Amino acid sequence: MFNTRLMVSLFEFSLAVIMTGLVIVITYKIFIKANPDFNMEEEIKKGNVAVGILMAAILFSASMIIHKGMESVVNMFRLYMSAPSESVLNLWKITLISFGHLSMSMLLAFITIKITLRLFGRLDRNLQAGKELQKGNVAVGVLLAGVVLIAALYVGEGVSSISKALVPQPSIGQIEILE
Numbered sequence: 046m047f048n049t050r051l052m053v054s055l056f057e058f059s060l061a062v063i064m065t066g067l068v069i070v071i072t073y074k075i076f077i078k079a080n081p082d083f084n085m086e087e088e089i090k091k092g093n094v095a096v097g098i099l100m101a102a103i104l105f106s107a108s109m110i111i112h113k114g115m116e117s118v119v120n121m122f123r124l125y126m127s128a129p130s131e132s133v134l135n136l137w138k139i140t141l142i143s144f145g146h147l148s149m150s151m152l153l154a155f156i157t158i159k160i161t162l163r164l165f166g167r168l169d170r171n172l173q174a175g176k177e178l179q180k181g182n183v184a185v186g187v188l189l190a191g192v193v194l195i196a197a198l199y200v201g202e203g204v205s206s207i208s209k210a211l212v213p214q215p216s217i218g219q220i221e222i223l224e
Contacts, residue, residue, distance in 0.1 A: 053123045064115060064147065065108070072107040075155055076100065082175030095178050095186030102190030106197030107154040113205035114150025117212045118143040124212075146208050153204050154197075161196040162189065 077086045088096040125139055166174050177185040 049126050053119070053126055056122050057119045060115060060118065064111060068108045068111055068151070069104060071151070072104055072155070073100070076103050076158070079159065080175075083179045088179060088181075093178070093181045095181050095183045098183065098186040099178065099189050099193070102193045103158055106158055106193045107151075109197045110154035110157060110201045110204050111147070111150045113201040114146050114153075114208045116205060117208035118146050120209070121146075121212050142211075146211065150204050150208065153200065157196055157200045158193055161193055165189065165192050 077084075085096050085100065089100065121139055121143060125136065166172075172185065174185050174189060178189070
């Protein structure tokens with residue numbers, strides 16, 4: 046039992062380390078390139094605090110959402126390790142399903158953040174958030190960061206629910222109902 050818990054813990058730690066690097070690099074690259082208003086990377090290099098705050102919130106929000114999807118992957122591995130003979134799937138299938146869960150979580154994180162920012166921009170056209178960010182308006186950066194974080198809080202729970210529902214479960218046998 047101790048060895049199983051240790052293996053699951055090491056798996057979870059390793060997965061967290063790998064996902065940390067992936068989330069940071071991929072999220073940063075996608076959102077730097079996806080901004081049509083201005084070059085976010087240049088603004089960050091110039092010391093634009095407003096853009097830095099928004100990018101930090103985007104990174105944090107994406108990691109919150111993806112972390113919710115990671116829970117089901119760890120639970121699948123835990124189930125496989127604690128009852129391998131009862132497992133519906135073998136290790137390579139669990140690996141593929143886990144990759145699918147993490148990819149889905151990452152995709153949902155990117156879509157959520159992008160749609161949230163675009164929707165907020167359309168709802169408040171007078172603000173012209175992109176231009177204000179480019180000018181270094183920290184208040185706008187903080188406001189957009191809050192919008193992204195709030196969306197991540199709610200969507201993260203949805204991602205967790207979807208991901209948990211997609212976890213293959215072992216059969217517990219047949220139950221006979223008396224007439």
